Amino acid sequence: MALKSSILSLLFFFLFSLANLSNALKYPHKITQRPRKPCKSMVYYFHDVLYNGKNAKNATSAIVGAPAWANTTIAAGQSHFGDVVVFDDPITLTNDFYSTPVGRAQGFYLYDRKDVFTSWLGFSFVFNSTEHKGSLNFAGADPLMNKTRDISVIGGTGDFFMARGVATLMTDAFEGDVYFRLRTEINLYECW
Amino acid sequence: MALKSSILSLLFFFLFSLANLSNALKYPHKITQRPRKPCKSMVYYFHDVLYNGKNAKNATSAIVGAPAWANTTIAAGQSHFGDVVVFDDPITLTNDFYSTPVGRAQGFYLYDRKDVFTSWLGFSFVFNSTEHKGSLNFAGADPLMNKTRDISVIGGTGDFFMARGVATLMTDAFEGDVYFRLRTEINLYECW
Amino acid sequence: MALKSSILSLLFFFLFSLANLSNALKYPHKITQRPRKPCKSMVYYFHDVLYNGKNAKNATSAIVGAPAWANTTIAAGQSHFGDVVVFDDPITLTNDFYSTPVGRAQGFYLYDRKDVFTSWLGFSFVFNSTEHKGSLNFAGADPLMNKTRDISVIGGTGDFFMARGVATLMTDAFEGDVYFRLRTEINLYECW
DSSP states (O other), rough: HHHHHHHHHHHHHHHHHHHHHHHHHHHGGGGOOOOOOOOOEEEEEEEEOOOOOTTTTOOOOEEEOOOTOOOSOOOOOHOOOHHHEEEEEEEEEESTTTTTOSSSEEEEEEEEOSSSSEEEEEEEEEEEEOOEEEEEEEEEEEESSSSSSEEEEEEEETTEEEEOEEEEEEEEEEEEEEEEEEEEEEEEEOOH | OOHHHHHHHHHHHHHHHHHHHHHHHHOOGGGOOOOOOOOEEEEEEEEEBBSSSSTTTOOOOEEEEEEESSSSSSSSSHHHHTTEEEEEEEEEEESTTTTTOOOEEEEEEEEEEEESOOOEEEEEEEESSSSOEEEEEEEEEEOSSSSSSSEEEEEEETTTOEEEEEEOOOOOOOEEETEEEEEEEEEEEEOO | HHHHHHHHHHHHHHHHHHHHHHHHHGGGGOOOOOOOOSSSSEEEEEEEEOOSSSSSSTTTTEEEEOOOOOOOOOOHHHHHHTTTEEEEEESSSSSSSSSSSSEEEEEEEEEEEEOOOOOOEEEEEEESSSEEEEEEEEEEEEOOTOOOOEEEEEEEETTTOOOOOEEEEEEEEETTTEEEEEEEEEEEEEEE
């Protein structure tokens, strides 16, 4: 009799557990708090040398769109509002511009606010090193006067197949309208 | 004997259940029909005042790219084909342009069809209110003559950490080439 | 006695299994190797006819941004660096330009490297056929001198609600700066 009742309670316990699990599977969005521990963390620097009419040889980026009141040679007034910049910037492991690049940051940014420097970024990290082959794709707003800014890792290929996460940008150096260096801390929360 | 066989059937039942669950975990993409119930729903309005050569002070957006046959002051013919617009638009809770903004919609849209107004959007909602801090990032096609159009929520930060979902756009007001207001219903299906 | 111990071992086995499952649910990012078998695979072609000053009628795309040293009528030197192109290209099931389109590829690409043809893409496949309604959104780097290039499927709507995956691009034809055709193999790994 005791045995029977213990089996019965065992049965109920398992059924309950299974029901819980099944619900969690069927309604993954209902998981109220997923752990925010990254499955992969990396820090890189990338270096942008903006074309200003005089540095054609060294420039890694150029203004390619501008509002009617400006032009594509010199960054526009009003916090560069409307300037669209295409870039192909070296990515390095340290903040040294002359260290060996591990890949290229490629894409565009645009300035989208009149009263304070703010940009919007769409770009990829294209890795080509012994450590990593593949790419990570990014998109997001960059209110660049803030010390740190978060953008989204929206996908990846190769070593970063199907990755998702958040990248935290920090301006590590800034020289007028010609050079800036961004520290990029990448935290992936979905790794395949 | 009866007890033994009931234990045995219990055993098979559990093994079967566990196998199912394990498979569902290992092959999440095989779940044929995930529930389409959002984990978060929100409605916002954003307001775009396009620069037209005369409204520099009030404009929240400007044409920054245009095809060879057009210019960046006035929207191009052929359904504005090729026009690229950068914007920094106030987001409000109601359709009242003068209500207190809860954030800014920042990014770009471009017109990409000659015979009917159609655009492509890449932008962020940057929230800065007592209710929300953080950002949501969007991308997608906007065939704007349709009553409603769906674009993707491709990521988020802060309060919207790692979010994914779908946003349904609806033109709520439209005044020539100078002003439009979009109702944006955001449904998130992945919340962390 | 033997029965009791077998029930006991059964109990431990299930508890262990359940604990494993629960952990997998709570820490989905810890799943070290998710299966890379797509939940949906498709192959499409899309056709780009670039405006070159003479083909206004047939062109499906146009340069809308260019660096200071170039213009928007003719593709720039230095591997077209800085050129931004808006497109609305027909999607077909075969490589035949004249076959019935199943939708439109709409968005933009930009050339972002000086020494070798490389582009960055942000666009959507907007399906409008008996087979599919809805859209897929793409973003990523396209080093177009490589035989195949992977970009990310960052979201979807309609029939492709919440989809994620990888698209492999292959240049299927290329005629000077006026026409190219891309074979696009889409593999979705998240289907809802």
